[in-house]
Amino acid sequence: xxxxxxxxxxxxxxxxxxxxxxxxxxxxxxxxxxxxxxxxxxxxxxxxxxxxxxxxxxxxxxxxxxxxxxxxxxxxxxxxxxxxxxxxxxxxxxxxxxxxxxxxxxxxxxxxxxxxxxxxxxxxxxxxxxxxxxxxxxxxxxxxxxxxxxxxxxxxxxxxxxxxxxxxxxxxxxxxxxxxxxxxxxxxxxxxxxxxxxxxxxxxxxxxxxxxxxxxxxxxxxxxxxxxxxxxxxxxxxxxxxxxxxxxxxxxxxxxxxxxxxxxxxxxxxxxxxxxxxxxxxxxxxxxxxxxxxxxxxxxxxxxxxxxxxxxxxxxxxxxxxxxxxxxxxxxxxxxxxxxxxxxxxxxxxxxxxxxxxxxxxxxxxxxxxxxxxxxxxxxxxxxxxxxxxxxx
Numbered sequence: 001x002x003x004x005x006x007x008x009x010x011x012x013x014x015x016x017x018x019x020x021x022x023x024x025x026x027x028x029x030x031x032x033x034x035x036x037x038x039x040x041x042x043x044x045x046x047x048x049x050x051x052x053x054x055x056x057x058x059x060x061x062x063x064x065x066x067x068x069x070x071x072x073x074x075x076x077x078x079x080x081x082x083x084x085x086x087x088x089x090x091x092x093x094x095x096x097x098x099x100x101x102x103x104x105x106x107x108x109x110x111x112x113x114x115x116x117x118x119x120x121x122x123x124x125x126x127x128x129x130x131x132x133x134x135x136x137x138x139x140x141x142x143x144x145x146x147x148x149x150x151x152x153x154x155x156x157x158x159x160x161x162x163x164x165x166x167x168x169x170x171x172x173x174x175x176x177x178x179x180x181x182x183x184x185x186x187x188x189x190x191x192x193x194x195x196x197x198x199x200x201x202x203x204x205x206x207x208x209x210x211x212x213x214x215x216x217x218x219x220x221x222x223x224x225x226x227x228x229x230x231x232x233x234x235x236x237x238x239x240x241x242x243x244x245x246x247x248x249x250x251x252x253x254x255x256x257x258x259x260x261x262x263x264x265x266x267x268x269x270x271x272x273x274x275x276x277x278x279x280x281x282x283x284x285x286x287x288x289x290x291x292x293x294x295x296x297x298x299x300x301x302x303x304x305x306x307x308x309x310x311x312x313x314x315x316x317x318x319x320x321x322x323x324x325x326x327x328x329x330x331x332x333x334x335x336x337x338x339x340x341x342x343x344x345x346x347x348x349x350x351x352x353x354x355x356x357x358x359x360x361x362x363x364x365x366x367x368x369x370x371x372x373x374x375x376x377x378x379x380x381x382x383x384x385x386x387x388x389x390x391x392x393x
Contacts, residue, residue, distance in 0.1 A: 030249065031105025033174030034137065034146045041134045043102040049094060049247055051086060053124035059090045062242070063276075064233060064283030066291045068211045075211055079294065080201030085121035088296040089282055090246075091163045092116060093275040095130040095154035097248035103132050105250050108145050108170045109266060110274050113302035113378065116165040118295070120199040122156055130154035135166065145172040160199075165298075200295055203330045216291040218323070218333035218384040227288050227318040228347030233280050234313040235272055243273040265307060272308040277376055281341040285316040294332050295383045302378030305362050305370075308343055314375070316340065317347040319359050321379065331389020334381055341376030 060070045065087055068075040076084045104110070122128060135149040148171050153164040243253040251258040252266065253273045260268060282290075290296070308314065322336040340358055342350050350358055354371055361377065362370050 029106075030101045031107065032103060032171075033106055034139065034148065034171045035173055037103065037134050037137055037148045037171065039134050039136050042131060043099065044131045045098045045102050045129065047098065047247070048127055048129040049098065050127040051090075051094070051122070051124060053083075055245070056084065056086050056090065056124050059279075060084075060087050062238075063087070063089070063279040064286065066283070066286040067293055068291075069293070072211065080203045081121060082123050082201075085123055086126070087279075088118045088163070089275070089279040091118065091122050091128070091154065092165065093246045093248075093273075093279065094128050095152055095163050095165075096167070096275055097243075097246045097273075098128070098130045098154070099132045099150075099152055100247075101249050103134075103148075103150060104169050104171065106171060106174075107250070108172060108264075110304060111147065111168040111170055112304075114166040114168070114300055116163070116299040116302070117196050118163050118298055119161050119197060121201075121295075122162040126156040126162075128154050128156060128162065139173075143173065145170050147171075196297065198295070198297075203294060212291045213287060216287075216289060216293075216384070217387040217390075218326075218335060219387045221320045221323060221335050221384075223320050223322055225320045226351070227285070227320075228351060229285050229288055229316045229318065230346075230348075231284060232313045232315040232346060233284055235276075235280070235308060235310055237310045239272045239276055239310060240270060242276055246273075246275070248273050248275075269309050272310070272312075274304045274308075274376075277304065277308050277314065277341060278302070278378070280314050281316045281339060281376060282380075284314065285318050285339060289318055289337060290382050290384075292385045293382045294330065294385060297334065297381040297383055299378050299380045301361075302376070303362070304376055306343060306372065306375045308375055312343045312375075315342040315346050315350075317342060317350065317358060326383050330383075331386045332383050333386055335384055336379060336381050339376075339378050339380055340374065342373050343375045345373045 057071070065071065069079065069081070070084055070087045073084050130152055132150050132152040135151050137146060137148050139146040148169050149166060150169065151164070151166050153161050155161050240254040243250075250273075252262070252271050254270055256270055259266070259270045317340040319338040319340070320335065321338055324334045326332040326334045338359060345353070350373065357365075357369065357371060358374065362374060
């Protein structure tokens with residue numbers, strides 16, 4: 001790599017000699033208002049992020065991940081992976097966060113996740129970039145925030161897609177007469193795939209069962225079963241640096257002056273970035289559901305129902321929805337789960353108090369029937385080892 005040399009004058013103090021004027025003041029604004037997010041607009045998000053192994057390991061441990069695939073390099077390599085892949089929810093959080101400056105830094109709330117898919121692993125050392133297409137916009141009346149549907153996909157440095165998903169965001173209108181010209185850009189064509197095409201390494205069953213629990217194989221789950229996971233996780237102010245560490249620039253998550261100046265349920269203390277809530281709940285459930293997973297296939301119909309603040313304690317609750325055979329050559333099956341996130345109440349206590357209502361969508365209930373401690377709900381699919389196919393299981 002070539003280099004060059006040059007000389008510049010030594011630094012001199014300039015402020016005292018520079019006239020002070022407030023005639024030319026810039027007030028930068030990031031994100032876009034409702035009328036700027038036209039269906040068909042495409043945004044290539046700034047910066048990108050090279051993910052080093054230390055950050056990936058810190059994410060996996062901070063967010064309570066139990067699957068050794070994301071913790072133990074010899075285990076991952078024995079399963080055919082280059083090294084420990086990045087935890088899928090880390091990849092999702094990075095993809096979403098990188099897009100905030102362009103598409104949702106003015107948003108009031110993130111409403112839902114749809115068709116989240118992880119077509120291939122991302123690894124430490126990969127550089128992730130993301131781009132977003134606006135799918136649709138629904139106004140809700142003059143001066144009222146509207147709902148914008150977005151499709152985002154993130155790729156590595158080889159232009160290989162590592163996550164793709166839709167989400168819904170509540171965004172207020174602005175007062176600009178002209179649309180930002182950048183919002184008229186064109187490019188990415190969006191067509192929701194009917195089949196998830198995975199590109200996973202060739203996996204050869206091996207004697208590694210001692211590194212995982214014995215009750216999280218495909219064989220161990222029965223549709224209809226409910227798991228009240230025993231441990232919770234109290235969120236502390238650690239969530240503030242984690243939001244920006246993953247690239248999320250929305251001040252609601254780390255600027256107390258900003259959050260205190262808002263009105264409504266998301267006012268007061270900085271709100272925990274929803275992707276972190278998602279990751280903690282998934283990690284807390286992992287010892288009982290995904291410890292023997294070969295891959296996280298994805299999520300759909302996921303909603304944040306209540307804001308989470310520093311000091312709240314999160315508890316997961318899981319219901320088994322469906323089982324089906326997976327790829328026969330890797331000895332695995334697919335299990336669909338419903339993951340419920342509670343705050344400040346354990347799964348056991350919530351089941352005693354609310355019963356089957358915990359597993360009904362909050363949007364399908366009358367207002368007086370909704371559960372105030374329910375913070376999150378989502379469906380997910382996992383590719384799980386079959387005990388008969390993996391030696392010593």
